[in-house]
Amino acid sequence: xxxxxxxxxxxxxxxxxxxxxxxxxxxxxxxxxxxxxxxxxxxxxxxxxxxxxxxxxxxxxxxxxxxxxxxxxxxxxxxxxxxxxxxxxxxxxxxxxxxxxxxxxxxxxxxxxxxxxxxxxxxxxxxxxxxxx
Numbered sequence: 563x564x565x566x567x568x569x570x571x572x573x574x575x576x577x578x579x580x581x582x583x584x585x586x587x588x589x590x591x592x593x594x595x596x597x598x599x600x601x602x603x604x605x606x607x608x609x610x611x612x613x614x615x616x617x618x619x620x621x622x623x624x625x626x627x628x629x630x631x632x633x634x635x636x637x638x639x640x641x642x643x644x645x646x647x648x649x650x651x652x653x654x655x656x657x658x659x660x661x662x663x664x665x666x667x668x669x670x671x672x673x674x675x676x677x678x679x680x681x682x683x684x685x686x687x688x689x690x691x692x693x694x695x
Contacts, residue, residue: 598644600644600645600647601649602694603643604640604641605690605691607636607640608659609691610637611633611634611636612687613633614629615630615680618684621677621680621681621684622677624676624677624680626671626676628669631666631667631668631669634663634667634683635663635666635667637659637663637687638659638660641656641659641660641663645659645660648693652689652690652693652694654689655687655690655693656690658682658683659683659686659687659690662679662680662682662686665679666679666683
């Protein structure tokens with residue numbers, strides 16, 4: 563009984579110690595190193611999402627199933643985490659990727675809007691890939 567009381571008293575202290583601090587609040591990915599190249603991380607996420615996408619010019623044929631929206635959500639998270647560290651010349655493309663993937667990573671967006679966002683995403687993502695080359 564004493565052990566149970568001790569655990570009950572210590573539990574709030576332990577939980578507070580396990581909470582994330584503000585410095586990790588903006589972390590959207592795991593397994594990376596803080597010294598990773600921002601270009602490498604963002605370009606990799608774009609490439610990973612591209613594996614699920616219809617070829618350029620055929621965006622109107624894209625099926626936006628969970629796997630696709632999940633990959634686009636991952637690209638969004640990586641861009642949110644690393645995009646501000648990309649070269650300043652890519653700032654507009656980064657903002658476009660952030661904005662378009664906000665809609666593309668949701669399942670409740672109307673299809674016509676998804677296709678429009680995908681075209682915008684693709685153009686911005688291509689600028690990032692080219693700018694990081």
